[in-house]
Amino acid sequence: MADASLFAIFMDGVFLKNFLVVQFLGLCSFVGVTKDVKSASGMSGAVIFVITLSAFVSYLLYTFILLPLRLEYLNTIAFIIVIAALVQLVEFIVRKFMPPLYRSLGIYLPLISTNCAVLGAVLLNVMNEYTFIQSIVFGIAAGVGYTVAMLIMASIRERSNVLYVPKAVGRGVTYAFFIALIMSMSFANYFKVIPL
Amino acid sequence: MGDNRSVASEFMRGITKDNPTFGLVLGLCPTLAVTTSVENGIGMAAGTLFVLVGSNMLVSLLRKEIPDSVRIPIELIVIATFVSIVDMGMEAFTPDIYAALGVYIPLIVVNCIVIGRAEAYALKNGVFYSIVDAFGIGTGFLLVLMLLGGIRELLGTGGIKLFGVQLVDFVSMLGYNPIGVMTLSSGAFLTIAVLMTIVNYRKILKAMKGG
Numbered sequence: 326m327a328d329a330s331l332f333a334i335f336m337d338g339v340f341l342k343n344f345l346v347v348q349f350l351g352l353c354s355f356v357g358v359t360k361d362v363k364s365a366s367g368m369s370g371a372v373i374f375v376i377t378l379s380a381f382v383s384y385l386l387y388t389f390i391l392l393p394l395r396l397e398y399l400n401t402i403a404f405i406i407v408i409a410a411l412v413q414l415v416e417f418i419v420r421k422f423m424p425p426l427y428r429s430l431g432i433y434l435p436l437i438s439t440n441c442a443v444l445g446a447v448l449l450n451v452m453n454e455y456t457f458i459q460s461i462v463f464g465i466a467a468g469v470g471y472t473v474a475m476l477i478m479a480s481i482r483e484r485s486n487v488l489y490v491p492k493a494v495g496r497g498v499t500y501a502f503f504i505a506l507i508m509s510m511s512f513a514n515y516f517k518v519i520p521l
Numbered sequence: 522m523g524d525n526r527s528v529a530s531e532f533m534r535g536i537t538k539d540n541p542t543f544g545l546v547l548g549l550c551p552t553l554a555v556t557t558s559v560e561n562g563i564g565m566a567a568g569t570l571f572v573l574v575g576s577n578m579l580v581s582l583l584r585k586e587i588p589d590s591v592r593i594p595i596e597l598i599v600i601a602t603f604v605s606i607v608d609m610g611m612e613a614f615t616p617d618i619y620a621a622l623g624v625y626i627p628l629i630v631v632n633c634i635v636i637g638r639a640e641a642y643a644l645k646n647g648v649f650y651s652i653v654d655a656f657g658i659g660t661g662f663l664l665v666l667m668l669l670g671g672i673r674e675l676l677g678t679g680g681i682k683l684f685g686v687q688l689v690d691f692v693s694m695l696g697y698n699p700i701g702v703m704t705l706s707s708g709a710f711l712t713i714a715v716l717m718t719i720v721n722y723r724k725i726l727k728a729m730k731g732g
Contacts, residue, residue: 347706349554353633356549398609401627402601409594438597441550441631448624493722498546502714509706 331462334455338466344442345474346509351442355478356501358436365479366472368436373468375415375437376446379408380464383447384457404447409438442471474512478504528653535657541634542665542713543720548634551625552666553709560683562670563663564618565625568607570659572629573638574652575603580643581651587644596639597630604629634658672712677703 344350351372358368383404391397416434420427437443446467450460481504494500535541541548548569555565579599580587587595608626611619619626629635638658643651674681679692679699691697702708 346710349550349706349709350628352549352553353547356546398605401605401608401630402598405597405601405630406594409597439631439633439636441628444631445624445628448627452624492725493718499714499717499721502710502717506707506710506714509710510702513706 331459334459334463335466338463339470339473340512343470343474343512344445344467345471346505347513348445350445351440351471354436354440354442355475355505356498359475359479359482359501361483362476362479365475369468369472369475371434371437372440372442372471373465375408375412375434376443376468376471377461377464378415379404379411379443379447380450380460382407382411384450384460387451388457400448400451404444405438408443408447412438442467474508477508531650531653532657532660535654535659536661536664539658540661540665541658542662543717544661545634545637547637548632548662549713550628551632552662552669553706553713555622555625556666556669556673556709556712557621557677557704558674559667559670559681561618561621562666564611564615565622566659566663566666568611568622568626569629569632569635569662570656571607572600572603572632573635573655573659575606576600576635576639577643577651577655578648580639581646581648584644592640592644593636596636600635600639601630634662669709669712669716673703673708676700677708 338344342348345352345355354368354372359365386403386407387397387400391400391403396403412434416427419434446464450463453463455463478501482501485500490500494503538544542552551565551569555561576596576599580596583595583599604627607629611622611626638655642654646654671681675689675691677699679697680690681688692699700708703712
């Protein structure tokens, strides 16, 4: 996989292997925080930020600490600690220096340390043996793909507030899953027409 | 918690009222991602059950020692340790299932069910009941994964194959034409959406009868 072009990795991350609707990473936030567009975009912003940062940090950690010391088997523990610490750090920095950004992202940041999307991106980087640049591009792509799916889902749910939906289908997450069904078909299949 | 709880009721609560998928709606990523076949579902649920029991036991034993302010990092490390054990154990003993589950095994760490039970139950209850709770929730998870995996495998490939033995085969028996999309991501969303609709429908009927 080390020879895959950056554009191919990016398109893969955003559409073909979209984290939410194709790979099922981060589904809890996909059905939980998409009741309106405002909170969905806040969550997405926080995820792009943290995924990119942790792709960067975990690559350095894996290549320069875990590999030379032959501690690859500890990668799950190491990555989860790094992500949790990173999220805390980002929260402090944003709160101190960027209060407006903190007001819009603040409540979503703690949720991210247990979001499968972040740990998933980091682990997939290691599994696919991506180089440094490829890891970061994949991280950004995963974040952008997450945002695209979250915003589509939130807009559909927000608009369907005024529609009549049968009670058994329209209750909470069930409705979200029906929307996700249609979205996953388009993401996984129709974007295959783009030649990479 | 009163004293009127019994082991059986605590166990059954994980399967019915606090069912991870239909009751608590937690841990959806593995529920949908790995249920392309019954076998993968069982593998995933067994791994999660082991982690749940281990983490609930350890967190409950340590519950008087853990300072409140750092309890989440501590729980995460406890869980990550058990996940690493599962990860290495499955790689050594069941390499086929390990290859099929891939990245989702290490992702048990961020499965909301495990940390949710540590937070909501093990921190407040004794060791014995924490283990019972873990077994109940784990069994509920196992049943859901088997149901989802069974539906998707049956419709998607036309038969059910369990540990190398073909149990049912509709393709040769009935000339059934498999619907390939059921084993893809869309099939997972369709299956869970329809199942949840049925659950909701039953709840609404019950509420109408009651009120």
